Amino acid sequence: MNARRASPKPAAPIIVGVHPALSTTQDDWLASEKIRLLMKLRRSGISDTRVLGAIEQVPREAFVEEAFRDRAYEDNALPIAMEQTISMPTIVATMTQALDVQPTQCVLEIGTGSGYQAAILAKLARRVHTIERHKPLADLAAARFESLKLRNITPHVGDGSKGWPHAAPYERIIVTAAADTIPQRLMAQLAIGGVMIVPVGPHVADQQLLKLTRVAEDEVRKEVLSAVRFVPLVGE
Ligand code: SAM
Numbered sequence: 533m534n535a536r537r538a539s540p541k542p543a544a545p546i547i548v549g550v551h552p553a554l555s556t557t558q559d560d561w562l563a564s565e566k567i568r569l570l571m572k573l574r575r576s577g578i579s580d581t582r583v584l585g586a587i588e589q590v591p592r593e594a595f596v597e598e599a600f601r602d603r604a605y606e607d608n609a610l611p612i613a614m615e616q617t618i619s620m621p622t623i624v625a626t627m628t629q630a631l632d633v634q635p636t637q638c639v640l641e642i643g644t645g646s647g648y649q650a651a652i653l654a655k656l657a658r659r660v661h662t663i664e665r666h667k668p669l670a671d672l673a674a675a676r677f678e679s680l681k682l683r684n685i686t687p688h689v690g691d692g693s694k695g696w697p698h699a700a701p702y703e704r705i706i707v708t709a710a711a712d713t714i715p716q717r718l719m720a721q722l723a724i725g726g727v728m729i730v731p732v733g734p735h736v737a738d739q740q741l742l743k744l745t746r747v748a749e750d751e752v753r754k755e756v757l758s759a760v761r762f763v764p765l766v767g768e
Contacts, residue, residue: 565605586655595648618646642692643708647673663692693767709765
């Protein structure tokens with residue numbers, strides 16, 4: 533569901549940067565594509581208006597490579613550097629809605645990638661800590677956060693499978709790469725009453741998106757949300 537689904541490329545209406553009038557036309561086209569995507573998300577069960585509002589506010593075209601700018605509002609995963617992907621909008625919306633972030637809460641994201649999911653979360657949370665193992669991706673995402681003035685995101689470079697204990701516990705944790713099993717080190721950094729959304733499964737064809745609620749110190753409630761396809765969480 534997440535990675536490498538390609539659909540036929542629609543005719544791009546305009547080339548970027550040729551003439552101011554033409555690039556305005558492309559911006560208009562992207563705006564209409566965004567509305568089309570928002571309507572699709574609504575039809576597919578995304579009903580949380582805060583989530584839809586965040587998706588409306590964050591320019592996905594700023595998180596994809598220039599060559600894919602005209603495809604930014606397709607409901608597809610797209611390639612980014614280091615052989616990774618920016619997740620498909622339906623998955624970003626589904627995971628964000630399931631996470632149910634409140635404005636007072638601190639969120640930990642594992643797998644910054646392009647930075648798009650972190651930017652969506654930044655519109656909903658008090659603070660977002662996001663960890664990426666590839667420094668070039670983390671640096672690019674940090675530059676995007678800066679240019680979009682998303683000052684409540686703290687990016688980190690490192691092995692996110694260890695979490696980020698310095699700011700724990702977190703009310704919400706979202707993992708955007710697939711863990712082999714439920715990641716216990718991350719669970720230990722989840723607050724009591726907190727929620728973790730994580731794809732779990734050792735094989736790409738057999739992964740489940742899980743919602744884990746830490747109902748007490750030693751008790752976790754598990755719900756299976758859907759089947760997904762994510763790149764692996766590479767860690768210890
Ligand atoms: N959230 C991203 C976005 O909005 O573009 C998409 C994430 S991409 C599907 C998965 C990311 O997880 C990749 O960038 C990958 O490098 C990263 N990753 C995999 N294992 C990791 C680990 N142990 N620690 C941190 N990042 C990891």
